[in-house]
Amino acid sequence: MLKRLAAWIDDRLGAAAFAEEALNKVFPDHWAFLLGEIAMYCFVVLLATGVFLTFFFDASTAKTVYSGHYAPLNGSQVSSAYSSVMHLSFDIRMGLVIRQIHHWAAVVFIAAIVAHLCRIFFTSAFRRPREINWVLGMTLMILSIFNGFTGYSLPDDLLSGVGLRIAYSIAISIPFIGPWMAFLVFGGKFGSPQIIGRLFIIHVLLIPAAIAGILGAHLAIVWRQKHTQFLIPGAAESNVVGERLWPTYATKSVGLFFGVAAVLSFLGGLVQINPVWLYGPYAAAQVSSPAQPDWYLGWLEGALRLFPAWQFQIFGLEIPNVFLPAIVLPGITFGLLYAWPFIEAWRTGDYAPHHVLDRPRDRPVHTALGMATLSFYAVLLFGGVNDLVAKWFQLPVESVTWTFRIMGIVLPILVGWLTYRLMVALRLDAWERARHAPSPEPVLAAAGAAAGPGSGAARWGLAGFFGAGALGAWRLLRRHRRE
Amino acid sequence: MRGARLAALAFVVSTVASLSLAVVYVLGGQAQLEGTLLGVGLGGLGVGLVAWAKHLMPTGPFVQARKVTLARTGEIEEVAESFEEGAATIGRRRFLARLLAVSLGAFGIAAVFPIRSLGTSPGRQLFHTSWRKGSRAVTDAGQPIRPAELPVDSVLTVFPEGAVGVEDSQTLLIRLPAGDYRPLPGREGWAPDDVVAFSKICTHAGCPVGLYRADTNQLFCPCHQSVFDVLQGAKPAGGPATTALPQLPLDVDGEGYLVARSDYTEPVGPGFWNRNRA
Ligand code: FES
Numbered sequence: 001m002l003k004r005l006a007a008w009i010d011d012r013l014g015a016a017a018f019a020e021e022a023l024n025k026v027f028p029d030h031w032a033f034l035l036g037e038i039a040m041y042c043f044v045v046l047l048a049t050g051v052f053l054t055f056f057f058d059a060s061t062a063k064t065v066y067s068g069h070y071a072p073l074n075g076s077q078v079s080s081a082y083s084s085v086m087h088l089s090f091d092i093r094m095g096l097v098i099r100q101i102h103h104w105a106a107v108v109f110i111a112a113i114v115a116h117l118c119r120i121f122f123t124s125a126f127r128r129p130r131e132i133n134w135v136l137g138m139t140l141m142i143l144s145i146f147n148g149f150t151g152y153s154l155p156d157d158l159l160s161g162v163g164l165r166i167a168y169s170i171a172i173s174i175p176f177i178g179p180w181m182a183f184l185v186f187g188g189k190f191g192s193p194q195i196i197g198r199l200f201i202i203h204v205l206l207i208p209a210a211i212a213g214i215l216g217a218h219l220a221i222v223w224r225q226k227h228t229q230f231l232i233p234g235a236a237e238s239n240v241v242g243e244r245l246w247p248t249y250a251t252k253s254v255g256l257f258f259g260v261a262a263v264l265s266f267l268g269g270l271v272q273i274n275p276v277w278l279y280g281p282y283a284a285a286q287v288s289s290p291a292q293p294d295w296y297l298g299w300l301e302g303a304l305r306l307f308p309a310w311q312f313q314i315f316g317l318e319i320p321n322v323f324l325p326a327i328v329l330p331g332i333t334f335g336l337l338y339a340w341p342f343i344e345a346w347r348t349g350d351y352a353p354h355h356v357l358d359r360p361r362d363r364p365v366h367t368a369l370g371m372a373t374l375s376f377y378a379v380l381l382f383g384g385v386n387d388l389v390a391k392w393f394q395l396p397v398e399s400v401t402w403t404f405r406i407m408g409i410v411l412p413i414l415v416g417w418l419t420y421r422l423m424v425a426l427r428l429d430a431w432e433r434a435r436h437a438p439s440p441e442p443v444l445a446a447a448g449a450a451a452g453p454g455s456g457a458a459r460w461g462l463a464g465f466f467g468a469g470a471l472g473a474w475r476l477l478r479r480h481r482r483e
Numbered sequence: 484m485r486g487a488r489l490a491a492l493a494f495v496v497s498t499v500a501s502l503s504l505a506v507v508y509v510l511g512g513q514a515q516l517e518g519t520l521l522g523v524g525l526g527g528l529g530v531g532l533v534a535w536a537k538h539l540m541p542t543g544p545f546v547q548a549r550k551v552t553l554a555r556t557g558e559i560e561e562v563a564e565s566f567e568e569g570a571a572t573i574g575r576r577r578f579l580a581r582l583l584a585v586s587l588g589a590f591g592i593a594a595v596f597p598i599r600s601l602g603t604s605p606g607r608q609l610f611h612t613s614w615r616k617g618s619r620a621v622t623d624a625g626q627p628i629r630p631a632e633l634p635v636d637s638v639l640t641v642f643p644e645g646a647v648g649v650e651d652s653q654t655l656l657i658r659l660p661a662g663d664y665r666p667l668p669g670r671e672g673w674a675p676d677d678v679v680a681f682s683k684i685c686t687h688a689g690c691p692v693g694l695y696r697a698d699t700n701q702l703f704c705p706c707h708q709s710v711f712d713v714l715q716g717a718k719p720a721g722g723p724a725t726t727a728l729p730q731l732p733l734d735v736d737g738e739g740y741l742v743a744r745s746d747y748t749e750p751v752g753p754g755f756w757n758r759n760r761a
Pocket of ligand 1: 704706708709724
């Protein structure tokens, strides 16, 4: 039966040759290569749960009176959008769990993308011939962040309404074109009723379609160029060492999909996210405190909070305060990220094709730059919760803000320097080891092993791993101080 | 054989969880249980498949050749030749090509108009709110206010009558203790009975400035912690805001209710490039 179907298709499309190649295609096997796959499977979960949500969501700001199972809001004036989300959460069976899975999937989706980006960066997988895929991947990340924000804004609750107000304020801060842009997107001055309907179609059609299309190209290019690999025994620039797609890799990958969906289901069922009934419906003059966006916009929130109260006048024209942290900073961030493969090729003069990955230690300057940048954005991320930190430590917000500002400058330098020293030491150590023993050490065990015999990183679990790693790093640095 | 047993167990657990989910659903549903059962159902499938693949399928390592560069020598020259052949025939019709460029450009301009329809022109909209000379200040329930009804040191959010809930018109009334208020030059008589009114929209990024501390006479914005000093004309005293909250000139009408003397005399809310060109 199956054979006849296959023959039928082959007769019409001549697909047998491709299918033969596909089934035997070899994929390198390493846990870090799964990060992109995890992101992709989150996207699948997002599509599946999202379609369900669209059947219940009403993208309208028309006023209605809420009546439903959530007693505290019964009888209050809310928008249809908010009311439909409440209805979905309290009156539709499995509505709440699917809504929460959707939100969790978005949060994990972007986290997986960022982790994937870090993997690509620190193993230098973006070099020729993979610059196109780097650019496509960056676009996917930006689109995903943007879609996260549009989805977050749809329920028309107090928290997201204030988020939209901030987005509008950022838009009008752009010199000359800002007010026009904001008015075109929002349908006029902030508060015009069009915005929820527009965000909806952007969120469920425009951006997902773009993501699906670009993701398709992203994968097709991986397929065409074949995946990069670490320098494991037998691996070379001119081959791929790993598992065949059929049956092993495909089965594992489908298993991974179920695993990702399972984790998202647990999260969606057991960990509350975005409880819009606690925030209440949006009202122009109200605000909830403390107010934080989803994590992927935390760095932007932090930038808004940490950037000093500067404002510039040029020829009587104003550059509003938010323009620098909220437009210029992301512009530089994403601009640099997009251009990185080209900048690095130009700086290092390395224009050769690479299919074997470098380990972070192989390129100390590169790794140090990456870690310094990451630490800067980590400071911004924590700056986004400066009010909570202040409360926690019972300090004035102002001093917490100043601490973060100083850390934003000092920490990247410190982290960069330390990373550089560590990578150089690790590399020297690996060379020495190679001189004494012919068989190469496994990549990750090196730091732990350097802590001395019997450090037993594995026995002590994660804490032991990091502890042994830190101790090993310390000894390494001391040992190689002179070199 | 351990792999087979693990996979079998995982599939059985998954099946049980999925069937239990059906039971929970029929009984009326419960979010935590639904999530857990979905998780176990999917997780069982995942564990089973991975165990199966790991233990019972060929894991290699297999080696496959790869081309270091995908380009083949000579091919690109052939493409260039074909392209240029075609391009040459187009190039012979210079005049037509230019005309085409012009009409495409014209169409580009025409295509702008639908985009223009997406929103109103900003014009002077950012410079005005719904407050007018004589607008009564009302609560969000539409209640007008006499100064004496406001307890000292209290704050109240008001809107102009007829525009309750309009975002740019939200205003804070604060009744200061008698004698504390020293008007800024040019703002004399804006605070009948020591009631002052400031725009509630934070000049930083537009959040409602929600909190008032009477002991320090400071307004706080919860979004990025800007602080405004009410006795100094609500000028920023901390946080990222750079401009004072605009003050609404107040008066009392014939019936003793608080009214505006005019609209705000400067644009409310966060900055934009031509804000100072009033
Ligand atoms: S919006 Fe008020 S401090 Fe940023």
